[in-house]
Amino acid sequence: MLKDITLGQYFPGDTPVHRLDPRTKLVCVILYFIALFTANGPCSVGLVFLTLAFAVGISRIRPGALVKGMKPLLFIVIFTAILNLFFTEGEVLFRWWIFRVTDQGVYRTVLMVLRIFLLVSSTFLLTYTTSPLQLTDGMERLLAPLKKVRFPVHELSMMMSIALRFIPTLIEETDKIMSAQKARGADFDTGGLAKRAKALLPILVPLFVSAFRRADELATAMECRCYHGGEGRTRMKTLKMGVGDYLTLLLYCLVVAGAIVLVRLGL
Amino acid sequence: MADIRLESLRHVYSRGTPFEKTALDDVSLDIPSGQYVAILGHTGSGKSTLIQHLNGLLAPTSGRVLFDGEDIHRSKEALRDIRFRVGLVFQYPEYQLFEETVYRDIAFGPKNMGLSESEIDEHVRLGARFAGVDESLFSLSPLELSGGQKRRIAIAGVMAMEPDVLVLDEPIAGLDPAGCRALLKNIKEYHRSTHGTVILVTHDMDVAASEAQRLVVMNKGAVALDGTPAEIFSRPTELRSMGLDIPDATALAQALRERGVEIPESIYTPRFLAGVLLSRNGEGPC
């Protein structure tokens, strides 16, 4: 079912990871990316891997859910893996037809796949443990300084939270419309690419119509409740950084530092 | 023939995720060809889930769906054939129209059946007549019509496949009284003239009481009550405990009985109640 797609899905919970301030989590993900891209040896990659494993452990998110999140990227991962595996210079391990596999190739491939996995998983850990609302709140606050240069931070974050809010609704609606067309004998599963693309038209038309209708209704509802942009708007739940947040940030800074040191040492 | 049989059907949504939900639990049901059945139940009792099994849109987690004694999931071809023989009208079908003209939207089903142009035309006109869609609307865009008209068009699109079994999920929800009456009349007419099975999902007791031959009451994913309207509506306390009501006529008859008027228990349509009351003429204290 379409609904089972885990895209930016939030798994409610009450673990220390869930309770962290969204700003902390956002900054930590950025720090994590820095560490991840710095790391290029077995030890440094091991360090970033352990960091994520530790965070996942605390968050009680099933590792299976993270692996499932990789599915849409499978093609890209396999593609890069093959490129790395066959086209890296180094000591040849074995040859087959026009292909040759080198020790460097295997090493780089493993590193690459692991990196992509960690990159995707760390982002998923963020969205799995942070509600979309918290996430956009955090972003708005982090980007607040940009308001000085007239960057529409509030508008952007409002648009994002609305978009996030409606993703599940639209997916559900797509499911419903597809079912209704299937009930009239529409066939989405067989035939060539052209035929399948054509079969999508009966879904897109009603989906767009209803998306526009929803957008219109939402705009009216917001106006009725006197929404007038971000100016002077206060929040029901104000974000607050706690001791845990500062400690977590410190920990991630240490991970980045650790990765840099390990790379310098050539490990 | 078009006999439907459900054997200990179970359906679990989002299995293996934190959102797992058992929507149907051990539902067994026999619906013989030609019956007019109303499926009743509180919101979330599993009515929509149940009917989506009838044409194989949902596959049971366990259990079987048999059509004329054969499992509908036995092959892809069989399943596709079932989609045409069991016509399913979804809840709020008006949001699912997509073609440029009303005619082409109604023709979508028949076209998928692989009929010839002239047969398609015949089916479209038949479906339109049964659903009360005037032929003068055929060349208009469905998007510019009113909600009630759109719903009729969507229903016509399913009736145009001339299914042996017509399943409608809350077809009257949100219609004005006149539109509601007209639609029910069309469905009844369809039932009478095609001798097909009609399965009507509703939570309006008065509609169920006056239209259907048999009522199936769902509660928490299981069949709670199953019987004729007279049998079902003689158990008002059970119905109320499931968040349902009894028909107005039954409630009125009950109130009269409590005040000492002698009327039989099994009253569930206004017409019947009126008949009983009128036949009492001449009796009474004065």
Ligand SMILES: Nc1ncnc2c1ncn2[C@@H]1O[C@H](COP(=O)(O)OP(=O)(O)O)[C@@H](O)[C@H]1O
């Ligand atoms: N696509 C779905 N995914 C997950 N749960 C669902 C889905 N559809 C329905 N449910 C759940 O299954 C139960 C039965 O729903 P449904 O069959 O729609 O009931 P009804 O039509 O009687 O209101 C409800 O608790 C509902 O939340």
Ligand SMILES: [Mg+2]
């Ligand atoms: Mg329903």
